[in-house]
Amino acid sequence: MNPHPHxxxxxxxxxxxxxxxxxxxxxxxxxxxxxxAASEMEQIEAVAQALSQTAPVPVDRLHPAQRRAVLNxxxxxxxxxxxxxxxxxxxxxxxxxxxxxMMKAAAVIALSLAGYWVGRHSDWMSSAPSIAVDDASIKxxxxxxxxxxxxxxxxPQLELAKPAPVEMPVTPDEEVKPVEIVIVExxxxxxxxxxxxxxxxxxxxxxxxxxxxxxxxxxxxxxxxPVVRALTRPAAGTAFVSTTRQxxxxxxxxxxxxxxxxxxxxxxxxxxxxxxxxxxxxxxxKPPRAxxxxxxxxxxxxxxxxxxxxxxxxxxVIQLPADQPAATQSFSYPLHVAFDPNNVREYRQLCExxxxxxxxxxxxxxxxxxxxxxxxxxxxxxxxxxxxxPQGRFxxxxxxxxxxxxxxxxxxxxxxxxxxxxFIFDTAVVGFGLLLxxxxxxxxxxxxxxxxxxxxxxxxxxxxxxxxxxxxxREAKAAAGL
Amino acid sequence: MPVQPNPDEASLLVxxxxxxxxxxxxxxxxxILNGDVERAREVVQDSLLKLYLxxxxxxxxxxxxxxxxxxxxxxxxxxxxxxxLDLGNEDALGxxxxxxxxxxxxxxxxxxxxxxWELVExxxxxxxxxxxxxxxxxxxxxxxxxxxxxxxxxxxxxxxTAIKKLRQMMQRELATRERxxxxx
Numbered sequence: 001m002n003p004h005p006h007x008x009x010x011x012x013x014x015x016x017x018x019x020x021x022x023x024x025x026x027x028x029x030x031x032x033x034x035x036x037a038a039s040e041m042e043q044i045e046a047v048a049q050a051l052s053q054t055a056p057v058p059v060d061r062l063h064p065a066q067r068r069a070v071l072n073x074x075x076x077x078x079x080x081x082x083x084x085x086x087x088x089x090x091x092x093x094x095x096x097x098x099x100x101x102m103m104k105a106a107a108v109i110a111l112s113l114a115g116y117w118v119g120r121h122s123d124w125m126s127s128a129p130s131i132a133v134d135d136a137s138i139k140x141x142x143x144x145x146x147x148x149x150x151x152x153x154x155x156p157q158l159e160l161a162k163p164a165p166v167e168m169p170v171t172p173d174e175e176v177k178p179v180e181i182v183i184v185e186x187x188x189x190x191x192x193x194x195x196x197x198x199x200x201x202x203x204x205x206x207x208x209x210x211x212x213x214x215x216x217x218x219x220x221x222x223x224x225x226p227v228v229r230a231l232t233r234p235a236a237g238t239a240f241v242s243t244t245r246q247x248x249x250x251x252x253x254x255x256x257x258x259x260x261x262x263x264x265x266x267x268x269x270x271x272x273x274x275x276x277x278x279x280x281x282x283x284x285x286k287p288p289r290a291x292x293x294x295x296x297x298x299x300x301x302x303x304x305x306x307x308x309x310x311x312x313x314x315x316x317v318i319q320l321p322a323d324q325p326a327a328t329q330s331f332s333y334p335l336h337v338a339f340d341p342n343n344v345r346e347y348r349q350l351c352e353x354x355x356x357x358x359x360x361x362x363x364x365x366x367x368x369x370x371x372x373x374x375x376x377x378x379x380x381x382x383x384x385x386x387x388x389x390p391q392g393r394f395x396x397x398x399x400x401x402x403x404x405x406x407x408x409x410x411x412x413x414x415x416x417x418x419x420x421x422x423f424i425f426d427t428a429v430v431g432f433g434l435l436l437x438x439x440x441x442x443x444x445x446x447x448x449x450x451x452x453x454x455x456x457x458x459x460x461x462x463x464x465x466x467x468x469x470x471x472x473x474r475e476a477k478a479a480a481g482l
Numbered sequence: 483m484p485v486q487p488n489p490d491e492a493s494l495l496v497x498x499x500x501x502x503x504x505x506x507x508x509x510x511x512x513x514i515l516n517g518d519v520e521r522a523r524e525v526v527q528d529s530l531l532k533l534y535l536x537x538x539x540x541x542x543x544x545x546x547x548x549x550x551x552x553x554x555x556x557x558x559x560x561x562x563x564x565x566x567l568d569l570g571n572e573d574a575l576g577x578x579x580x581x582x583x584x585x586x587x588x589x590x591x592x593x594x595x596x597x598x599w600e601l602v603e604x605x606x607x608x609x610x611x612x613x614x615x616x617x618x619x620x621x622x623x624x625x626x627x628x629x630x631x632x633x634x635x636x637x638x639x640x641x642x643t644a645i646k647k648l649r650q651m652m653q654r655e656l657a658t659r660e661r662x663x664x665x666x
Contacts (some may be wrong), residue, residue, distance in 0.1 A: 009635075009642035016616065018623045018638065047652070050598045051617040056619070058509035060519050062500075062527060070496060070530040422636050 011037065015045045179452035181443035223268060240348045240373070243341040245356075248369070252332035253389070254456060255293060257354040258320045258364025259327040291325040293333050295392050296363045300409040302384060303419040305455060307425060313350075313416070313427060314386060314409060316368040322357035336388045337374065343382045343411070350430050369430050380413040423456040425466055428453035432473055447477035490537045496530050499549055505554050506619050513614055514557040523554045547628040550615070553631055601651045609644035612637055 013019045014027040031038050062070065079276040241249075296319035316337070320327070339347050350369040357364040372384070389409040416424060432450045434441050454470045461467055489492060492611040504526065508639035533541065541548045565590050608630075615621040623641075627634045 001542040009638040013638050014647055016623075016641070043649055044645055047598070047649050048617075051602075051613065051648075054599060056509070056599060056618045059502055060508040060512070060523070062508070062523055066523060066527045067500070070500065070527055070534070071493070073534050341555070409638035450562055 002208060008037070008040075011041050012044050015048055027472060049222075065167050093411075118379070136232045154418045155358055164271065209291055218350070240344045240346040240371075243339045243344050243375075247339050247341050247400065249337040249339070249347070250334055251352070253293075253318070253328040253335045254330070254332045254367060255320050255324070256328070256330055258356050258366060259322045290331040290333070290391065291329065292319055293326045293392050294324045295319065295389070296321055298387075298389075298408060300387065301419065301423050302409060302412060303414045303423065303427075306416045307431060307449060308442040311371050311373055312384075312411070314370040314372060315423060315426060315429075316370075316407075316409075318389075319363040320366060321363045331335075333391050334451075336390075337368070337385055338388070339385045340373070343375050343384055345373045345375040351433055367426070369426075374411065379409055382411045383408060384411050385409045416453075421460055425457040425469075428457075429472075432476075436476075447473060447480070447482055452478070484570065492534045492536075493630070494540045495542060495545070499530060499533060499545060502629060503546065503549055507549055510559045510591075510614065511553045511618060514554060519561060525553050525560070528556055528623050530552045537595070540632070544625075544628065546621070547625045550625070550629040551623070598648060598652065601648055601655075603646055604651065605647060608640055609647065612640050613648075615645050616641065 009021060014024060019027065031041055061067075145168050181206065298316065298318040300317075301315045302312055305313045326333075338356060347370055350371055352369075353365075353367040355365040355367070370385075374384075376380075385408075387409065416427065419427075428450050431445050431453065432447075434445060437449065450473050451470060455465060456472065458466055459468065487644045507526045507529070508519065508522045511525040515521050515525070529549060532552055533549070602610055607615065611630065612626055615626045621629065623634050623637045626632070628638045630637070632640070
């Protein structure tokens with residue numbers, strides 16, 4: 001107990017009746033022997049008495065409507081909804097040890113795999129010269145007249161051809177810089193890497209000749225499309241998310257990505273500059289305000305997932321005009337995809353894709369792909385998700401949703417076979433992406449299913465893009481030994 | 483599978499909370515929300531709805547402290563969203579230091595007692611809160627500690643400091659009035 005009466009909280013507690021018997025007896029003894037403490041106690045009691053006697057009496061009550069809502073909450077489902085999905089703390093505590101164990105096991109497996117992968121790749125890099133010299137196939141070939149040149153030129157080909165489990169496209173810029181390149185016409189259509197592997201044992205033919213590397217002619221369909229610059233981003237997290245824990249998927253939409261790239265001047269070409277451009281002066285006190293984002297239209301498609309009939313695939317496509325101020329600056333705009341917890345149990349984002357505008361006056365496209373598991377029996381007409389783009393404005397009132405910046409996605413019970421061709425083809429592309437990334441998915445998703453999906457859409461392949469995709473999937477399937 | 487509370491039992495608990503604490507909770511929440519009674523009503527409504535969804539066995543023994551805690555947290559959330567939460571309360575300290583009563587106002591010590599709750603408004607927020615909980619809502623130190631998240635000893639210290647501060651303010655005001663000449 002603090003002996004100084006002015007700094008002794010026990011005096012206040014004593015006057016308010018908050019002390020237990022032992023402490024109260026001590027304070028009582030102090031008051032008997034200390035006039036200062038007794039005087040202090042009198043003043044405390046005077047203030048406490050004033051507070052008690054003049055305390056305002058609360059008189060405000062709830063409004064009748066609020067009272068009804070409190071006493072009959074079952075009649076107010078809209079008010080109850082935000083409070084329902086709260087997590088139960090006890091359940092979370094019980095699940096934590098299991099989750100922690102699983103996370104540790106996953107970390108150990110991931111580290112082991114990473115170590116194996118790094119070790120394997122370091123073997124390739126470090127043993128490449130010895131492979132070129134000691135490999136049985138190399139020993140079996142007749143001796144060459146110019147060994148140093150052959151050894152130097154065959155190494156990169158062996159590195160590429162032997163160990164790759166998945167086909168890697170061979171580009172002349174990367175591989176053939178140290179050697180002379182002769183481009184020949186491709187007779188059949190085998191993969192480039194396979195052709196190189198077949199040619200590598202026959203180095204006796206090219207002992208004194210430059211190495212021949214097969215390359216597809218530039219006008220064949222196998223060449224990548226030079227105009228369309230597709231920026232496809234896989235989703236950050238590929239695990240399913242329960243809608244009771246996180247019903248809203250939010251990310252940033254960057255209109256600058258859909259603007260076509262400016263033409264690059266030829267090397268050595270310079271342009272006259274009549275006057276130097278003035279640097280833009282910005283007010284440091286006020287951050288620049290994001291320009292409004294204009295949208296041509298947006299739509300959402302939902303269909304049964306081809307590799308998991310219990311799941312659904314959802315695609316959201318937004319058309320953004322490229323000639324708007326938002327496309328020239330690096331602002332980003334929040335886009336919310338809020339899944340209805342009543343109708344969707346869990347979901348995951350599969351990928352996000354930007355298709356830049358072909359030219360300045362056209363529109364670029366931004367696509368989102370989700371896979372979700374319906375909650376209970378899936379029935380047509382149920383609301384699946386609500387997509388909002390708070391700062392979005394539509395360029396035409398007759399296109400797109402009419403309720404401000406909100407797009408409601410409903411379940412239609414559509415089978416993927418009945419979906420539009422572009423949806424089916426995009427589904428094939430997304431499925432192929434999942435295969436390449438090794439994301440956990442149904443075992444029904446394989447190269448054959450991707451091919452089946454893509455081949456159904458070949459009838460309306462105006463640009464040849466779909467046939468190129470089918471060929472690449474076939475090559476990947478062959479390279480994987482399937 | 484989460485256990486849903488028995489609706490009949492929960493309804494009885496909500497009705498009991500309404501009968502016993504409705505007005506006091508509104509006044510307490512309004513005190514945190516700078517006197518905004520309408521928002522205080524919404525806070526109390528939300529808290530009672532939350533009570534309806536809570537298992538009665540967990541709250542019925544300390545219903546009062548539970549209600550005040552939920553109302554306090556909800557009101558503080560609103561203040562944070564409005565960015566009006568003033569934990570330092572430097573303005574209130576300044577007001578308390580420069581408190582200058584109206585010289586034309588004459589009052590004796592009895593009237594000073596009536597004005598003590600006006601002086602409470604000039605205390606720090608934590609002091610103001612424990613004074614209100616103790617003298618307006620009749621909460622014990624233990625209940626105040628549960629509501630505010632402080633220890634019981636801390637509550638006692640804040641209460642002691644608040645009462646001492648109130649006493650100083652009252653004495654200063656009385657002294658000022660005594661020095662002021664009375665108009666004849």
